[in-house]
Amino acid sequence: MLDGFSCLDLTDRQGQFTGRILADLGMRVIKVEPPGGDPVRHLGPFKDDTVGPETSLPFAFMNGGKESITLDVATDDGRRMLLDLVEHVDVVLESFPPGHMEGLGLGPAELQARRPGLIVSSLSPFGQDGPHSSYLATDMVAVAMGGLMFISGDPALTPVRPPETQAFYYGSVFAAYGVLLALFQRGDDGPGQAIDVSMQESIATQEHMIREAAFDGVEITRNGSQHKLTAPANIFPCTDGHVYLFILSARDWDRLLDVWPDHPAELDAPELKPPANRRAHIGLINPHVEEFTSRFSKGELTTLLQTHGIPCLPVNSPADFLHQDQVKARDFFGELESPALGRYQAPRFPALFDGARPAPAGPPPACGQDNDALYGQWLGLGPADLELLSARGVV
Amino acid sequence: MAGILAGIRIVSLSTGIAGPNAARMLANYGAEVFKVESRAGGLDAFRSYGDTPESSPRFVEVNLNTRSITLNLKRPEGVALLKELVAVADVVMDNFRPGVMERLGLGPDELLAIKPDLIVVRMPGLGSTGPLSGYGTWGPTLTAYSGLTYLWNHPGQPRPVGSQGVYPDYLTGVMVPVVVTAALLQRRRTKKGTVIDVAQVDLAAYMLGTIFLDALVNGRDAQPRGNDSPHMAPHGCYRCSGTDRYCVIAVEDDEQWHALCGVVGPTIADDARFATFVGRQHHRTELNAAIASWTESRDAVEVMEVLQRAGVPAGVVQSGADLAADEHLEARGFLETVSHPILGEITMAGLPIHFSLGGAESYKSPPPLGSDNEYLITGLLGHDADELAKFQEQEIVY
Numbered sequence: 080m081l082d083g084f085s086c087l088d089l090t091d092r093q094g095q096f097t098g099r100i101l102a103d104l105g106m107r108v109i110k111v112e113p114p115g116g117d118p119v120r121h122l123g124p125f126k127d128d129t130v131g132p133e134t135s136l137p138f139a140f141m142n143g144g145k146e147s148i149t150l151d152v153a154t155d156d157g158r159r160m161l162l163d164l165v166e167h168v169d170v171v172l173e174s175f176p177p178g179h180m181e182g183l184g185l186g187p188a189e190l191q192a193r194r195p196g197l198i199v200s201s202l203s204p205f206g207q208d209g210p211h212s213s214y215l216a217t218d219m220v221a222v223a224m225g226g227l228m229f230i231s232g233d234p235a236l237t238p239v240r241p242p243e244t245q246a247f248y249y250g251s252v253f254a255a256y257g258v259l260l261a262l263f264q265r266g267d268d269g270p271g272q273a274i275d276v277s278m279q280e281s282i283a284t285q286e287h288m289i290r291e292a293a294f295d296g297v298e299i300t301r302n303g304s305q306h307k308l309t310a311p312a313n314i315f316p317c318t319d320g321h322v323y324l325f326i327l328s329a330r331d332w333d334r335l336l337d338v339w340p341d342h343p344a345e346l347d348a349p350e351l352k353p354p355a356n357r358r359a360h361i362g363l364i365n366p367h368v369e370e371f372t373s374r375f376s377k378g379e380l381t382t383l384l385q386t387h388g389i390p391c392l393p394v395n396s397p398a399d400f401l402h403q404d405q406v407k408a409r410d411f412f413g414e415l416e417s418p419a420l421g422r423y424q425a426p427r428f429p430a431l432f433d434g435a436r437p438a439p440a441g442p443p444p445a446c447g448q449d450n451d452a453l454y455g456q457w458l459g460l461g462p463a464d465l466e467l468l469s470a471r472g473v474v
Numbered sequence: 475m476a477g478i479l480a481g482i483r484i485v486s487l488s489t490g491i492a493g494p495n496a497a498r499m500l501a502n503y504g505a506e507v508f509k510v511e512s513r514a515g516g517l518d519a520f521r522s523y524g525d526t527p528e529s530s531p532r533f534v535e536v537n538l539n540t541r542s543i544t545l546n547l548k549r550p551e552g553v554a555l556l557k558e559l560v561a562v563a564d565v566v567m568d569n570f571r572p573g574v575m576e577r578l579g580l581g582p583d584e585l586l587a588i589k590p591d592l593i594v595v596r597m598p599g600l601g602s603t604g605p606l607s608g609y610g611t612w613g614p615t616l617t618a619y620s621g622l623t624y625l626w627n628h629p630g631q632p633r634p635v636g637s638q639g640v641y642p643d644y645l646t647g648v649m650v651p652v653v654v655t656a657a658l659l660q661r662r663r664t665k666k667g668t669v670i671d672v673a674q675v676d677l678a679a680y681m682l683g684t685i686f687l688d689a690l691v692n693g694r695d696a697q698p699r700g701n702d703s704p705h706m707a708p709h710g711c712y713r714c715s716g717t718d719r720y721c722v723i724a725v726e727d728d729e730q731w732h733a734l735c736g737v738v739g740p741t742i743a744d745d746a747r748f749a750t751f752v753g754r755q756h757h758r759t760e761l762n763a764a765i766a767s768w769t770e771s772r773d774a775v776e777v778m779e780v781l782q783r784a785g786v787p788a789g790v791v792q793s794g795a796d797l798a799a800d801e802h803l804e805a806r807g808f809l810e811t812v813s814h815p816i817l818g819e820i821t822m823a824g825l826p827i828h829f830s831l832g833g834a835e836s837y838k839s840p841p842p843l844g845s846d847n848e849y850l851i852t853g854l855l856g857h858d859a860d861e862l863a864k865f866q867e868q869e870i871v872y
Contacts, residue, residue, distance in 0.1 A: 080653075080657060080660040081659060082660075083663065104656045122705065123704060124688045124694070127691075136687040140683035140687050141683070206828070208806065210801060211802040214782050215782065215786065217703075219701065219703075219722050223711070223721075223790065224790065225792070226792050228711070229793045229796075231639065232627070232635055233628070237710075237720060239635070239700050239701060241622065241625075241641070243682055243684055249648075253827055255652050256499075256651050260479070261829065263478060263479070263658060264833060272831050273829075274830070275827075275828040275830075276827050276828070277828075279803070280806070280823075280824070285641070286644070289794055289822055290822035292795040293798035293821035294822070295531055297794075300718065301637070304634070304638070306614060307638060314633065321618075321633060321634055323614050323623065390610035390611055390615055392615040393618065394619075397624070397682060397689050397696050398695040399624075400620060401686070401690065403606075404606070405605055408604035411679065423687075423690060424691075425687060426679060426680055426682075426686050429673065429679070430653055431601070431602075431603070431671040432669070434671075
């Protein structure tokens, strides 16, 4: 989809997913790694638990389909070369601490001076300005400060963060949207934009927590997966695991009572028709529903309820998900091959275009694999030049 | 500067969170979004969360900046008017179950026959194809199906727990705008339309890419890890003074560890078990207890501030009230206030993308149901006022 657009990706772990999304959509994404390689190459888990710069699985996921060059942008030569490279691309992605790029003389103004129309996307935990912009953050800190952690987990235990790095990822999705909007606005010869995306703000757009607290005077807290507006809408046990059963409308509630002929008579009460009333009576409803769901395997119950139009799906482990016929039928995982990883299956872009999943953008690059080609084509540097630069630690 | 997507016209047939949120995220950047509803059993479900269909704060927030039209799609004349709108639109999006649009005669083939360069977006929970595509789904069922709920837990718990959040809906709200904008960029080059099928469950699974790679490459079945990290120790969530107050603390390297020791003191600094990263990982239960005994008598904000000053990543587990009062978010202009004719001033989350040259529209409440019928029928589609009156009387525009 994005054929013809290209991007220099200077991001660290926090922002690498943006380039992955853009590469999946067809943009040419060139990673600019510091000499010695992106530190993410040293993050596990690794293929076969064999530590090495080409076997990191977080690196493979976030950098699939990208090219790689090495460059020390903190050196004078490196800075000049980056400015030369910028003339050839549409987008620069970065996720350094706010002010870092400006400190190197590589702020949006300097970059755009060399390439009018350049789009510079900066992703950071708290944004480029404001009193907390220099606060240090990991993914968990950004998730907590954005509100999502407050509403996650068992109320009897401490709040719990989501798996993997959801603040990095969700912020990266917004950064990708910002880049595409700016490209759309720019057209062939319009102005570029500097884009500032905050992970905290990205997370805080979820769940209406600000409006509910500030306007409605309602504060949701953590309560497992019990839905805040209706019941039964929760995780329920089966003989071999759990399902998530979700009943909203009175129609679906009636359907549930129909497929459950021996349900307790008290559930027929007319006041239990509206979802808010069922939610107010979860102490009555949920234990009865648990007794019903416990009679079935999660597969049997899902089939039974869905056959009657009732929303219910199994709580899958990641391994369960891989083996679902629905997932296989839609080719969510596809084969890739790289020298270090061999042939392997990997997640693909989460949409079909005209009935087909877009071809995987490719495996992750080896560190600096495109130095010769790219520096040769774009900067006119030959092997002897690169050898000199390499000796000085620039490339 | 005008909204970036000014001039792009979108037809949104959607209800609840995922579809409306995606449409409004495009409207926030200037797209003209026609939200299609009908009094004949086709009102957005979120209108029921207010005293009247016009006064649901939940509906207002997920439908900002959209236009409102009412077309009765149970009547062929209503479908015909929708097709007239499609002929002058750029994007049609729906979040119905698979098959609903086809039964209305509005499947992708019919839509592309009307407008060959149309972008058609569908977003059913499990996708438009595959053996389970007809299954009914809601956000939390998809979180469960994807593997997220299973992993979103402390280790060793007897049952899955998860979150109050409906992450797939909010992922859809941004990823659909991503693919729509990419398709608009492609259309400039190819002059062709695209049919996009986003399975909301795939969006959730895409956010677990490393865990799935570990399963596929190494055959590992990931288990809940809670707040522990294989790369950092300490890395946890610690109770502070007051009710339900917590601060998270994450130590990435030895420098941050020494900074933490300087603040917390000898209970961790002088314990030989915690002297190395490996020791801190191995004894993380004891380490977490020692840190919690320091935080539990302290205010969460003070814990965050003293640790940040010392150079340790730390953050308050913020509630909605904390977010609404967050001075940093206020300083960045993230807290927006929207005027609504019935509800008054409503404070809500703003947009997390800040453009140096602008590009977003100011937040506007969606107008009362059907307010844009006249603009659509007589203005855009060129029918005369008598025809509009007839459509209304016959409950076609209804």
